[in-house]
Amino acid sequence: MDMNSIPMVVRGCRLHPTQDVLLMPEGTLELNGPSRDVLARVDGNRDVAAIVRDLAQEYEGAEESEISTDVLVLLQDLMQRGVLRFRT
């Protein structure tokens, strides 16, 4: 995975419209901190770089390099859990 990878949520997973949880077959994943904001930008079109740029605008004052580290860690974790894939 790098800044040009395009993440997408796997089939059957979706964000809860109001609560901070990711819904999936027979399960839920609680989202804490800014992870909901990150996931809300995972649409199968934006690459990691675009997601980071977008978040940098939302979180004014935060360093883009810092955001990208956090985003990469989070996406990696979600991939490990089998809820994210990367478009190739």
Next chain:
Amino acid sequence: MSTTPSAPDSTPRPLSLVAELTHRCPLHCLYCSNPIEMRRSADELTTDEWERVFSAAAALGVLQLSLTGGEPLIRKDLAQLIASGRKAGLYVNMITSGVGLTEERLAELVDAGLEHLQLSFQDLDEASANYIAGTKAHAIKIALAPLIRKFQLAFTVNLVVHRMNLDRLEQFIAMAEELGPDRLEIAHVQYYGWALKNRTKLMATEKQVHASLEIVAKAKERLRGKIKLESVFPDYFGSYPKACVGGWGRQMILIDPVGNALPCHAAAVIPNMEFDNVRAHELGWIWRESSAFRRFRGDAWMPETCKECPRKEVDFGGCRCQAHLLTGDANAIDPVCRYSPSHGLLETLRTAEAVNLPIWRN
């Protein structure tokens, strides 16, 4: 009645609602977990009654709805029920045998908002699968998989394993792989209902279970990133019980076809259980106050050994139905637990030499 003081505000929030839409089913599995006395279809909850249950559940905090049966496809209003679940804000799963499912029907269900479909397989070859399911369902299911894959829908293949098929687990997994699911669940038969009556035929030997552990571990590695493999280790070979249904009255509400609310699908095997009905009571009251949900909630009911054991936060005292079925006392320590005075009972139920197995958690 046992004392279970749980103030409404300390009541946990339920997360999942299992809706047994009907007990009617085209299959007759040897290990069917439905009550041996089936509910009559004329008494089944109506479309509107289910809709009310779904919104009440969502209001309590429930996120997941599992539509099951019997065979949910038998309900003519299934699409409407799915739509009501989604309208209430729930994630909608359906567990089906696939019998009676056509492309048109599936399109209708997906349009209504179905998000995840689970198809269960009884075995990998036609003859024995049909023997176990008591009908010719196997070929139908195999043909269904490519059809399911046409839709934007999560797809789980569930393999039910037991003594008669566990030796062929590798082929079983390979067969499931071909069907292209997102998830693959390997579940050992649970010994309730019919299965208890068929236990001697179905219970895997310790040797089989041990061999299967290795096969599952390898398959998990191989399928990583493609198919999510989940497996549940059979209770009978463990040293500690599982947190049955996530703990009694802690996460799950099951509503049977006529509206009775149960803390677990086998709860009716326990003597002196009284189940309140959604036709007579509000679901929130049932969850918080009904005797069935309070009976084994928290630790007041527990034997001293459990009360003082730190694992009570992990397993919540194990499975009450199992405790009752094996010891005759629903309040006893789950005999799967090594600290249970009846733990030796399991030895006699097992059929092969003892080996030390790892503790298996979900």
